[in-house]
Amino acid sequence: MTSIATIEELGAAVRSLRRRAGLTQAEFASALGTTQSAVSRWERGHDEPRVSTLLAMLDVAGATLELGDGVDRTQIRQHLAMSPRQRLHAVRNVSRLAAAAG
Numbered sequence: 435m436t437s438i439a440t441i442e443e444l445g446a447a448v449r450s451l452r453r454r455a456g457l458t459q460a461e462f463a464s465a466l467g468t469t470q471s472a473v474s475r476w477e478r479g480h481d482e483p484r485v486s487t488l489l490a491m492l493d494v495a496g497a498t499l500e501l502g503d504g505v506d507r508t509q510i511r512q513h514l515a516m517s518p519r520q521r522l523h524a525v526r527n528v529s530r531l532a533a534a535a536g
Contacts, residue, residue, distance in 0.1 A: 440479075441479045441482060442479040444476070444479065444482060445476055445477045445478055445479035445480075446477075448473070448476045448477050448483065448491065449477045451491045451492065451494070451495040451497060452473065452477070452491075452495070454495045454496070454497060455494050455495040455496070457494075459473040459474055459477070460473075462491075462494065465490075465494045466487060466490050466491065466494065467490075468487070485514070
């Protein structure tokens with residue numbers, strides 16, 4: 435299992451998925467419903483794709499995602515079910531709590 439800690443490592447993982455699918459950046463972008471320049475930015479670590487796009491990449495490449503030990507899958511499902519506004523509110527609450535504890 436590979437662990438991704440930095441945006442550069444995420445970019446390398448995106449490139450690896452695209453190559454696993456045997457696609458050019460333009461073909462990969464088309465399969466994902468985005469642009470070739472977006473794929474290039476992700477691969478170079480200049481931008482991060484959304485979680486939904488990462489899941490689509492896995493699907494296009496015929497790959498799966500394995501979550502490591504200690505991952506709270508229930509919490510992940512709850513966050514994925516939230517609207518972007520709800521997710522932002524939850525993150526702000528966690529940030530405030532961390533700042534108060536720090």
